[in-house]
Amino acid sequence: MTVSEERVRHRLHGSSLFFRLIPLVKSFLFPALLVYFLSSDGRWQLWLPLLILPAFLIELYRTRTLRYALDDEELVITTGRWFRGERHIPYSKIQNIDLVQGPLHRLLRVGEVRLETASGAGSEAKLIVLSRAAELELREAVARGRYAAGAAEPTEDETEELPAPRDEELLLKLSMGEIARIAVDPGRSLIPLGVLFGLAWEFDLFERFHVWKRVADWLDAGGLGFGWLDGILIALAAFLALTLFSLIGTTLLFSGFRLRRVEDQFRIRRGLLTQVRATIPRRRIQVVSVHQSLIHRWMGRVRVRVGTAGKGGQDEDHEQEESWLAPLMPQRELPRLLAAIEPRLIETEPAWRPFPRAALQRARRRA
Numbered sequence: 001m002t003v004s005e006e007r008v009r010h011r012l013h014g015s016s017l018f019f020r021l022i023p024l025v026k027s028f029l030f031p032a033l034l035v036y037f038l039s040s041d042g043r044w045q046l047w048l049p050l051l052i053l054p055a056f057l058i059e060l061y062r063t064r065t066l067r068y069a070l071d072d073e074e075l076v077i078t079t080g081r082w083f084r085g086e087r088h089i090p091y092s093k094i095q096n097i098d099l100v101q102g103p104l105h106r107l108l109r110v111g112e113v114r115l116e117t118a119s120g121a122g123s124e125a126k127l128i129v130l131s132r133a134a135e136l137e138l139r140e141a142v143a144r145g146r147y148a149a150g151a152a153e154p155t156e157d158e159t160e161e162l163p164a165p166r167d168e169e170l171l172l173k174l175s176m177g178e179i180a181r182i183a184v185d186p187g188r189s190l191i192p193l194g195v196l197f198g199l200a201w202e203f204d205l206f207e208r209f210h211v212w213k214r215v216a217d218w219l220d221a222g223g224l225g226f227g228w229l230d231g232i233l234i235a236l237a238a239f240l241a242l243t244l245f246s247l248i249g250t251t252l253l254f255s256g257f258r259l260r261r262v263e264d265q266f267r268i269r270r271g272l273l274t275q276v277r278a279t280i281p282r283r284r285i286q287v288v289s290v291h292q293s294l295i296h297r298w299m300g301r302v303r304v305r306v307g308t309a310g311k312g313g314q315d316e317d318h319e320q321e322e323s324w325l326a327p328l329m330p331q332r333e334l335p336r337l338l339a340a341i342e343p344r345l346i347e348t349e350p351a352w353r354p355f356p357r358a359a360l361q362r363a364r365r366r367a
Contacts, residue, residue, distance in 0.1 A: 009067040009078070013110050013131050017063045020128055024059065028052050068127065070141040073148070075115070077125055089124055091145025093117040096279040099135065103273050111135060116279075167263050171337055172326050174257035181301060182254065182328045183247040185293055254327055261340050266325065280323065284308045288341055290334065300331050306341070 028051070062079065069076040075089045096116035105111050110129040117124045130138065255272035266280040287307030296302065304326040326337060338345040 009069045010134065012063060012066055012127065013108075013129050013134070015108055015110060016129050017060060019105070019110075019112070020059045020063055021056065024052065024055055028055075070138065073145055075125075075138075075141070087125065089115065089117060091142045091148075094124075094142050094146070095281055095284075097139060097142065098279060099277045101275045105129065106275070113138065167261075169261045169340070170258065171261055171266075171340060172257070172259035172329055172333075174254055174327065176251075178301075178328050179250050179254050179257075180247060181296070181299055183250040184243055185246075185295060257327065259326060266340075268325075278323075280306065280308060280325070282341065285341060288338070288345065292331075296328070301328050302326075302331050302334055303328055304334070304337060 032051075061081075065079055065081045067078045069078075074091060075094070077087045077089070079085045094115055094117055096114075098114040098116070100112040100114065101110075109132045111132070113127040113130050113135055115125045115127075127138075252272045252274075254270050256275075257270040258268070260267045261282075264282050266282065268276070268278045268280070270276055285306045285308055289305045289307075291303040291305060292301070303324065306323055306325045308323065325341075329337065335346050
């Protein structure tokens with residue numbers, strides 16, 4: 001079936017090209033700056049901006065030719081002008097409508113809409129970007145199609161036009177104190193250090209600026225002059241700096257975190273600058289894992305991770321995607337969350353068994 005002339009075809013928002021170019025510029029700008037400042041000869045680096053021109057033309061073509069239509073039973077997306085592509089997504093198959101909004105999105109009252117279907121193929125479609133009115137129209141069309149096909153509930157309850165869900169429960173709300181507890185985890189605090197060290201190693205910054213020689217000369221000269229106290233002060237300052245960076249990143253990521261159970265779905269909202277609203281259908285959860293580091297064990301906190309079925313598709317190569325359902329929560333509230341996921345998780349205590357000694361001996365021999 002081709003798109004008929006009678007079908008009303010909608011275009012993306014006028015700012016779509018701008019938002020599609022932002023990740024492109026981000027991925028290009030940092031390597032280009034490094035090459036420009038670290039190269040010592042020639043002025044060929046001034047031609048580097050031209051490398052982004054082909055990608056710009058491709059994004060311009062995709063944005064100007066993409067159209068979508070809201071039929072009675074399906075969403076139809078067409079792309080291209082000379083080589084046309086057409087996709088049909090039945091409303092009854094759409095399970096999730098996720099919305100991602102950064103500060104500029106909210107300023108312009110637009111958002112990136114991601115559609116997921118029951119086939120578990122990751123994001124079945126991404127509409128970058130739609131206005132708030134177009135997003136509401138899309139949600140209403142999907143809700144009507146799902147009701148007509150016998151689906152239980154709409155995919156989201158964010159619009160005022162749709163009926164409120166009948167069964168809703170707030171499972172987790174992260175305070176600033178809980179966010180700070182996430183940030184002090186040593187594993188998370190070392191992430192910025194690992195990224196900086198990897199970049200410095202990749203671009204030979206240690207050799208260019210003679211870092212190792214400077215450190216050796218500094219140690220030979222007596223360091224800060226306090227003897228063994230030097231190491232303690234340096235370690236403490238490094239820990240505080242890394243914790244500060246981790247706290248900033250964690251706050252941007254998890255500020256305003258809410259986890260709600262709405263009917264048979266878990267809905268997550270998080271983010272300070274870039275706000276994300278995501279949905280995890282309960283029936284797609286295959287694996288539930290509870291994590292607890294040494295520091296969080298002292299604090300009486302746990303983290304809950306879930307593995308959902310078949311979200312490999314276009315964006316992933318694996319058949320299962322893991323997501324943090326609860327980045328951090330009090331251990332005493334864990335049974336309530338597990339019961340919301342699957343009541344059988346708390347009905348019976350697992351019968352833990354040690355490994356047979358013969359199996360341990362075979363493992364030692366193989367090692």
